Amino acid sequence: MHRExxxxxxxxxxxxxxxxVSNALNAPHKLHERTxxxxxxxxxxxxxxxxxxxxxxRTNTSSLIGYCLPSDDVAGSVNAVMDQYLHALSVAIxxxxxxxxxxxxxxxxxxxxxxxxxxxxxxxxGFLLSDxxxxxxxxxxxxxxxxxxxxxxxxxxxxxxxxxxxxDGAAGADQAVRHLVHGxxxxxxxxxxxxxxxxxxxxxxxxxxxxxxxxxGDCERxxxxxxxxxHDNGDSARRxxxxxxxxxxxxxxNDALALGxxxxxxxxxxxxGEDIAVIGFDDSPTATKVHPAxxxxxxxxxxxxxxxxxxxxxxxxGGELYEPELVVRASSAP
Amino acid sequence: MHRExxxxxxxxxxxxxxxxVSNALNAPHKLHERTxxxxxxxxxxxxxxxxxxxxxxRTNTSSLIGYCLPSDDVAGSVNAVMDQYLHALSVAIxxxxxxxxxxxxxxxxxxxxxxxxxxxxxxxxGFLLSDxxxxxxxxxxxxxxxxxxxxxxxxxxxxxxxxxxxxDGAAGADQAVRHLVHGxxxxxxxxxxxxxxxxxxxxxxxxxxxxxxxxxGDCERxxxxxxxxxHDNGDSARRxxxxxxxxxxxxxxNDALALGxxxxxxxxxxxxGEDIAVIGFDDSPTATKVHPAxxxxxxxxxxxxxxxxxxxxxxxxGGELYEPELVVRASSAP
DNA sequence: GACCTTCATGTGAACGTTCAAACCGCCAAG
DNA sequence: CTTGGCGGTTTGAACGTTCACATGAAGGTC
Numbered sequence: 001m002h003r004e005x006x007x008x009x010x011x012x013x014x015x016x017x018x019x020x021v022s023n024a025l026n027a028p029h030k031l032h033e034r035t036x037x038x039x040x041x042x043x044x045x046x047x048x049x050x051x052x053x054x055x056x057x058r059t060n061t062s063s064l065i066g067y068c069l070p071s072d073d074v075a076g077s078v079n080a081v082m083d084q085y086l087h088a089l090s091v092a093i094x095x096x097x098x099x100x101x102x103x104x105x106x107x108x109x110x111x112x113x114x115x116x117x118x119x120x121x122x123x124x125x126g127f128l129l130s131d132x133x134x135x136x137x138x139x140x141x142x143x144x145x146x147x148x149x150x151x152x153x154x155x156x157x158x159x160x161x162x163x164x165x166x167x168d169g170a171a172g173a174d175q176a177v178r179h180l181v182h183g184x185x186x187x188x189x190x191x192x193x194x195x196x197x198x199x200x201x202x203x204x205x206x207x208x209x210x211x212x213x214x215x216x217g218d219c220e221r222x223x224x225x226x227x228x229x230x231h232d233n234g235d236s237a238r239r240x241x242x243x244x245x246x247x248x249x250x251x252x253x254n255d256a257l258a259l260g261x262x263x264x265x266x267x268x269x270x271x272x273g274e275d276i277a278v279i280g281f282d283d284s285p286t287a288t289k290v291h292p293a294x295x296x297x298x299x300x301x302x303x304x305x306x307x308x309x310x311x312x313x314x315x316x317x318g319g320e321l322y323e324p325e326l327v328v329r330a331s332s333a334p
Numbered sequence: 335m336h337r338e339x340x341x342x343x344x345x346x347x348x349x350x351x352x353x354x355v356s357n358a359l360n361a362p363h364k365l366h367e368r369t370x371x372x373x374x375x376x377x378x379x380x381x382x383x384x385x386x387x388x389x390x391x392r393t394n395t396s397s398l399i400g401y402c403l404p405s406d407d408v409a410g411s412v413n414a415v416m417d418q419y420l421h422a423l424s425v426a427i428x429x430x431x432x433x434x435x436x437x438x439x440x441x442x443x444x445x446x447x448x449x450x451x452x453x454x455x456x457x458x459x460g461f462l463l464s465d466x467x468x469x470x471x472x473x474x475x476x477x478x479x480x481x482x483x484x485x486x487x488x489x490x491x492x493x494x495x496x497x498x499x500x501x502d503g504a505a506g507a508d509q510a511v512r513h514l515v516h517g518x519x520x521x522x523x524x525x526x527x528x529x530x531x532x533x534x535x536x537x538x539x540x541x542x543x544x545x546x547x548x549x550x551g552d553c554e555r556x557x558x559x560x561x562x563x564x565h566d567n568g569d570s571a572r573r574x575x576x577x578x579x580x581x582x583x584x585x586x587x588n589d590a591l592a593l594g595x596x597x598x599x600x601x602x603x604x605x606x607g608e609d610i611a612v613i614g615f616d617d618s619p620t621a622t623k624v625h626p627a628x629x630x631x632x633x634x635x636x637x638x639x640x641x642x643x644x645x646x647x648x649x650x651x652g653g654e655l656y657e658p659e660l661v662v663r664a665s666s667a668p
Numbered sequence: 669g670a671c672c673t674t675c676a677t678g679t680g681a682a683c684g685t686t687c688a689a690a691c692c693g694c695c696a697a698g
Numbered sequence: 699c700t701t702g703g704c705g706g707t708t709t710g711a712a713c714g715t716t717c718a719c720a721t722g723a724a725g726g727t728c
Contacts, residue, residue, distance in 0.1 A: 022685070035707085058686045058712080064435070087438060090438050120338055262625045350678085351679080364675090385713085387715090389714080392714080
């Protein structure tokens with residue numbers, strides 16, 4: 001790795017002082033137009049970029065935002081579209097001249113210890129929290145230390161600390177139910193995540209609310225919680241289909257559970273999109289690949305990423321909630 | 335963001351000099367056991383961590399490795415299992431005391447410009463390249479500048495610059511074919527990526543080789559290239575099934591194409607796992623969720639991540655090739 | 669006892685940048 | 699002719715660390 005150009009060298013070459021070059025970069029209005037133009041030329045000519053470490057040391061910043069990758073076994077609202085989400089996030093952060101620094105959950109010790117270490121080392125300026133759990137301690141902990149951060153998701157606490165952005169899962173499920181009711185369905189089941197999961201509970205709430213609003217009677221019996229989200233493979237759908245008042249439509253808390261119902265339906269000889277309707281959640285890439293294509297609720301991933309970054313910088317507490325969009329495909333046909 | 339502890343403060347508190355504390359961290363053998371123990375106590379007590387920027391400035395490092403996120407529309411061998419891969423990579427890098435810095439492809443200008451800027455700013459120590467394309471210019475460019483890097487994938491060039499690790503796609507497809515031949519199949523089609531795609535071509539090559547080795551005659555006619563990987567939705571499978579010598583088994587260049595064949599088969603009244611066998615590639619999370627579950631080739635993601643980091647640091651050119659593992663499920667039953 | 673060696677610790681400088689303050693020339697006001 | 703102010707530029711110091719070297723004590727050899 002060979003030596004790189006420094007600010008001093010640029011200054012010498014341009015026949016000005018260090019500080020003038022520094023100002024050309026950070027406070028161009030302070031320079032005479034003539035000088036500015038000349039300095040910029042030299043900068044371009046030498047391909048100069050200020051050393052991020054030196055600048056960070058002096059200004060006490062790092063231009064890095066920490067992002068904790070979810071372990072494979074954790075399931076949040078983003079997992080299915082993680083790559084899209086991460087890409088959108090990275091683009092949004094780069095627009096502000098910063099980058100994402102990835103890290104993972106510690107395998108031992110406190111979850112917060114990693115956050116502490118990154119802050120103590122000044123490796124990051126702040127954090128972007130995802131996969132927020134019920135009563136997640138991180139927002140509180142960070143807010144107490146006045147660390148800039150923003151949460152994607154809600155803790156469910158009355159007064160959530162710090163800014164947040166979330167997808168209105170209830171509104172999404174509500175949309176799905178209304179679509180089904182419009183299609184003539186009256187027995188609509190719900191495949192939920194294990195109780196206590198904020199995302200799952202939120203979506204279930206919307207389903208229940210919409211069913212009640214549509215006057216579908218006692219729907220609560222049609223709620224099935226999966227035992228293990230990752231190894232369900234249709235088990236919850238099987239239980240739902242075996243209910244006394246067999247549902248003619250299923251809304252699932254995510255696409256994986258919805259796909260599970262494909263197997264369960266096949267076993268009972270039910271044709272999806274004809275004998276029974278299925279609607280998923282998250283609009284994962286597979287939704288279009290399966291047969292019949294899966295109707296699902298698409299999260300406005302890019303917009304959320306933009307809003308997250310905006311709120312990270314504004315730092316005002318409080319949140320924003322965005323509705324997912326129902327993407328109708330063949331699986332919800334009848 | 336409040337003031338953090340500095341090395342100087344630790345030194346004062348421990349009653350030693352700066353350098354002694356520095357040595358306690360970087361060269362513990364230089365200290366008397368008694369002193370070392372004491373200094374470490376104070377460090378733990380104050381929760382001290384050396385400032386990453388100051389250290390980096392002095393040692394001319396950043397402890398950051400750049401990783402370019404693939405745009406959603408690019409399809410490499412990892413896309414389907416991107417989250418697993420990224421997590422494994424991050425864990426492996428963290429074991430060496432570094433972190434991943436994410437960035438994205440520039441929307442304008444040269445692809446390499448972003449790499450240049452990150453290097454000029456000393457934002458990263460090196461790069462981890464993924465989604466290597468045929469004749470990808472990056473290995474060459476980085477090697478010329480003596481920048482540490484490692485590639486996940488091959489450029490296909492005779493003498494690929496720098497270290498690399500890859501999955502032996504040909505061997506994987508070979509395994510799939512042998513499995514099918516063992517099951518009695520003689521007409522085995524291949525759903526390929528657009529010609530020119532290294533990953534796709536590699537996998538197709540293995541399929542062809544294995545068919546020839548099994549004496550299945552003129553197989554080449556049973557190769558179908560999809561036009562657009564992301565919007566294929568069964569088109570290539572439809573073409574394959576419409577071939578004069580209709581295949582009794584399909585091997586796909588990735589799981590998405592394999593899933594497409596589910597729709598195509600259903601349209602023809604073919605039951606997968608009974609009338610026709612299907613094998614995918616990458617073992618994406620959906621493989622277990624669809625019905626029937628998809629037989630697929632699993633990449634040794636974690637091992638690859640470990641080897642990538644190891645070769646990044648050893649910097650010896652040349653490569654390592656790992657075989658994927660055939661995970662047999664219901665779709666390849668007959 | 670003079671000298672060299674070894675080991676443990678301390679001191680000044682440097683990495684490349686930005687901050688705070690000083691400087692300089694110029695013009696307007698008194 | 700002095701004074702004050704202002705836009706534009708330069709200078710010294712500082713951010714927190716590690717490097718290279720200096721120092722000093724203890725021990726061994728002649």
